Amino acid sequence: MKNKKRIRVLILAAILIVAPSFYFLPYYISKPGIAKELAPIIEVEDGYDESGSFMLTTVRMGRANIYSYILARFNQYHEIFPIEQIRAEDETEEEYSVRQLYLMDSSKYNAIEVAYKKAGYPIKYQHNGVYVLNVVKGMPAEDRLKPGDRIFKVDGNEFQSSAEFMDYISQKTAGEQLTLTVERNHKLHETSLKLDVFNDEENKGKIGIGIGLVDDKELIVEPDVTVNSKEIGGPSAGFMFSLEIYNQLVEEDLTRGYHIAGTGTISSNGEVGEIGGIQLKVIAADKAGAEIFLAPNQNGTKDSNYQDALKTAKDINTDMKIVPIDTFEEAVKYLESLEPKK
Structure with missing residues (x-):
């Protein structure tokens, strides 16, 4: 009998300990991530090898539970963000993830464009x-379309850009029906929606189906380049992508034998921009053995990423x-000026 009571007490205690880890607070916690070599991620067809390495740096970010929140309060290099600073108003976790992956894709395209033009x-x-x-929410697309869907036909007509899509919609009136050809998870399907009037302040009076959209474009280059970013989200690796791609395109090895991390x-047009969590990325790069860290300077502002990294x-x-x-261009000139590592 005593053993049964003891087991019940232990089970209850375990539940009380574990349960709070599944209760999420309205905060995100970020902490140092990893510094990862880019050569295994990026491959330019018949590209040149390098004696050192370029590395992207990451932060680990996730919803806060009670335990992670308390830990972050007492850790100098764990950062706490209210949920509204990370996700847009009414943005779901799924929409946030899709937005981050889109930003990553955009950064890859910009990196390819900059590197190939320079080469x-x-x-x-x-x-x-x-x-x-x-x-x-409350618009016709709700429960019919999902973040990450690709739309390339309206009423059987193919279109290429968001401008063409919006121009077609602008000629319609509320109540008219559209048939969209949608790709989801590599499968095609059609869905029909009626246009409606937006009620939110930003779009009040406009006609639409209730989606935020961006252009789906790809770059065609030769030699071919593959960037396997997998589930890395956000745009902050774009700058380091551009350096790795360029280094594989040209004979001169910009690494000079050094392990070079960075972010931005x-x-x-080749401008390197501000990112979040620079402090955490410096820690990740240091742990990975980086010898040089390239940080966005933001034209010398007092509170720049560079100053925080310093x-x-x-x-x-x-x-x-x-x-x-x-x-x-500034990064390439700096790297070209480095003495090769002995």
Whole structure:
């Protein structure tokens, strides 16, 4: 009898300990992630090898439970963000994930464009329709379309861009029906929706089906390039992607034998932009043995990523060199000036 009572007490205690880990608070927690070599991720057909390495850096981010929240409160390098700072108003977890993956794809395309142009290779563009980023509650698309769906036909008519899609919609009136050809999980299906009037303040009075969308485009380049980013989300690896791609395209090895980490967005004109969590990425790079860290300089502003990276490097007492970067061209010139590692 006593054994049964003891077992019940132990089961109850286990439930009380484990249950809070499944109760999520309205916060996200970010912590140092990893620094990962890019050569195994990026492959330019017949590309050149490198003696050192370029590395992307990541942060680990997830919804906070009671335990992770308490831990983060007492850890200098765990950051707490209210949910509204991470996800847009009414944005679901699924929509947030799709948005992050889209931003990653965009960063890859920008990186390819910048690297191939710098290396002197031609680029062609192919437009394939639009991606659904989010679905508006209470509008016709709710429960019919999902974030990540690709739409490339309306009423049997193919279109290539969001501008063409919106132009077609603008000629319709509320109540008219549209038939969309949609690709989801590599399978095609058709769905019919009636146009309706938006009620939210931003779009009030406009006609639509209730989706946020972006262009689905791809770059056609030669030699071919493959970027296996898998489930890495967000745009912050774009800058380092561009360096790795360019380094495989040209004979001169920009790594000079060093392990070079970094972060930053990359625009199609080569500007390197601000990212979040730079402190956590410096820690990840240091743990991975990086010798140089390239940080967005934001044209020398006082609270730039570069300044935050410098402070963190000092705090953790690393020998890793922190280098301010504003553009892809500036990064290439800096790397070309490095003495080869002995």
